[in-house]
Amino acid sequence: MLTKSKFLAGDVCPKRLWLSENRPELAAPASEAEKRRAEQGRTVTELAREYFPSGVLISAVDSSAAIAETKEAIANGATVLFEAAFSTSDVLARADIIEKTPAGWHLIEVKSSGSVKKEHLPDVAFQLYAAEEAGFRVSCASVMVVNKEFTRHSAVELFRLEDKTEEAQSLRRDIQQKVPALNMLLKEQNEPFVQIGSYCTADPGCEFKDYCWRNLPKDSVCTIPGLLWKKKEPLIERGIIDLRDIPADFSLNDRQRAYVKAVLSGKPQVDKKGIKEHLLALTYPIYFFDIETDACAIPRYDDIHPHQKFPFQFSCHILQEDGTIKHREFLHTEDSDPRPAFIDALLSTIGDTGSVVAYHASFEGSELTKLASASPEYAPRFQSIVGRLWDEEAIFLKHYTHPDFGGRTSIKVVLPVLVSGLSYKGLGIQDGDTASAAWNRMVTCRNPAKKERLAADLKEYCKLDTLAMVEIYRHLKQVI
Numbered sequence: 001m002l003t004k005s006k007f008l009a010g011d012v013c014p015k016r017l018w019l020s021e022n023r024p025e026l027a028a029p030a031s032e033a034e035k036r037r038a039e040q041g042r043t044v045t046e047l048a049r050e051y052f053p054s055g056v057l058i059s060a061v062d063s064s065a066a067i068a069e070t071k072e073a074i075a076n077g078a079t080v081l082f083e084a085a086f087s088t089s090d091v092l093a094r095a096d097i098i099e100k101t102p103a104g105w106h107l108i109e110v111k112s113s114g115s116v117k118k119e120h121l122p123d124v125a126f127q128l129y130a131a132e133e134a135g136f137r138v139s140c141a142s143v144m145v146v147n148k149e150f151t152r153h154s155a156v157e158l159f160r161l162e163d164k165t166e167e168a169q170s171l172r173r174d175i176q177q178k179v180p181a182l183n184m185l186l187k188e189q190n191e192p193f194v195q196i197g198s199y200c201t202a203d204p205g206c207e208f209k210d211y212c213w214r215n216l217p218k219d220s221v222c223t224i225p226g227l228l229w230k231k232k233e234p235l236i237e238r239g240i241i242d243l244r245d246i247p248a249d250f251s252l253n254d255r256q257r258a259y260v261k262a263v264l265s266g267k268p269q270v271d272k273k274g275i276k277e278h279l280l281a282l283t284y285p286i287y288f289f290d291i292e293t294d295a296c297a298i299p300r301y302d303d304i305h306p307h308q309k310f311p312f313q314f315s316c317h318i319l320q321e322d323g324t325i326k327h328r329e330f331l332h333t334e335d336s337d338p339r340p341a342f343i344d345a346l347l348s349t350i351g352d353t354g355s356v357v358a359y360h361a362s363f364e365g366s367e368l369t370k371l372a373s374a375s376p377e378y379a380p381r382f383q384s385i386v387g388r389l390w391d392e393e394a395i396f397l398k399h400y401t402h403p404d405f406g407g408r409t410s411i412k413v414v415l416p417v418l419v420s421g422l423s424y425k426g427l428g429i430q431d432g433d434t435a436s437a438a439w440n441r442m443v444t445c446r447n448p449a450k451k452e453r454l455a456a457d458l459k460e461y462c463k464l465d466t467l468a469m470v471e472i473y474r475h476l477k478q479v480i
């Protein structure tokens with residue numbers, strides 16, 4: 001029987017539905033970041049329930065038992081139910097919240113995002129369809145999202161409701177038409193054939209991507225940087241998968257052409273003049289600088305909005321003109337607002353002169369600008385740092401590509417290709433999302449040994465980010 005999550009998977013890609021039903025073991029395990037998002041979703045749902053004090057939770061996990069429990073609760077006069085279950089012969093749904101009103105049932109789906117997204121509409125429409133087919137008179141269908149204006153001391157409510165009845169009703173017919181076919185697909189013996197496409201990588205990405213993409217050649221058309229799916233898909237449909245098979249007259253921009261040339265020749269494409277000019281802007285001392293941030297759906301600190309990022313860690317390698325280098329770092333280890341200590345440490349690390357090198361520097365620029373507006377007394381210092389930011393990634397976006405970059409410019413990809421012996425492999429933490437999840441675990445960890453391990457992993461990860469920038473910088477100096 002089709003549940004909401006199965007319907008949504010099948011609506012995007014039939015193969016995804018079939019695999020989730022028949023070969024779930026092929027799905028990639030949830031990452032730390034995904035686990036944390038799920039945990040935040042649960043927290044948000046629990047808080048949303050507090051807005052309905054008379055609500056009755058349908059606790060049964062088994063669907064038949066949950067349907068019986070729902071009927072019993074309604075028969076006993078419950079007017080608000082959490083996780084109410086309803087089904088027909090085709091579909092099964094559990095609604096986050098349903099509330100009885102004089103006009104009928106108000107169906108509410110709770111989302112931890114700060115706004116209603118277009119992918120929420122089929123979600124709420126499926127619930128509406130299932131509820132109505134099961135005999136519930138639905139008067140209204142809404143999405144309850146976290147209010148981005150909320151702070152702990154504001155008068156603004158944490159949640160806001162958006163009425164999506166009209167949109168959900170307009171999708172109802174579409175859902176009704178799709179349900180029989182998707183139910184049939186669930187019972188198919190054989191895996192359906194679906195060509196890879198934009199749906200594989202659309203946010204948040206498909207859990208079966210590693211499986212479906214396993215036979216793509218290393219230098220597939222999917223590695224061409226910034227090539228839109230509307231240009232990739234026609235190539236794939238024509239069987240042009242390896243970028244070596246792209247027709248000579250296929251339209252590519254300068255960056256894409258340079259990458260294809262690198263792959264075809266097997267040699268890096270280096271614009272030495274461009275790199276030299278970019279490097280000329282650097283002045284000593286050079287601060288190689290990286291920030292780690294976190295964001296929570298429910299704000300942890302005063303004056304923070306839902307989903308607002310805040311920094312909890314930085315690493316900085318300081319390179320002097322004579323070649324000497326020293327390392328400074330900061331990691332907030334307590335379960336308190338990290339920003340005051342972060343600001344102190346940052347301003348005693350980065351001086352008033354010299355370049356500040358970051359990788360994808362717009363991120364550091366935006367975080368420092370936010371700190372400046374939150375702490376006016378330090379604003380001139382922050383503005384000075386932002387004004388001296390120099391983006392190392394820009395070199396790889398404009399002047400340097402390598403066949404082994406796979407069309408990417410991330411520091412995790414560039415580092416091991418250009419600097420032998422240095423890589424993120426083997427680190428306890430290997431990306432920013434995992435760092436945020438680890439930091440959250442660390443600050444609330446009651447086991448000192450485990451806390452120390454997490455802190456060491458975080459420091460090692462962030463330190464490698466700035467050491468990587470130093471080594472890449474040295475490599476660039478040799479190349480020009």
Ligand code: SF4
Nearest residue numbers: 013016200206209212
């Ligand atoms: S990776 Fe793409 S083709 Fe495979 S199941 Fe997911 S969305 Fe479908």
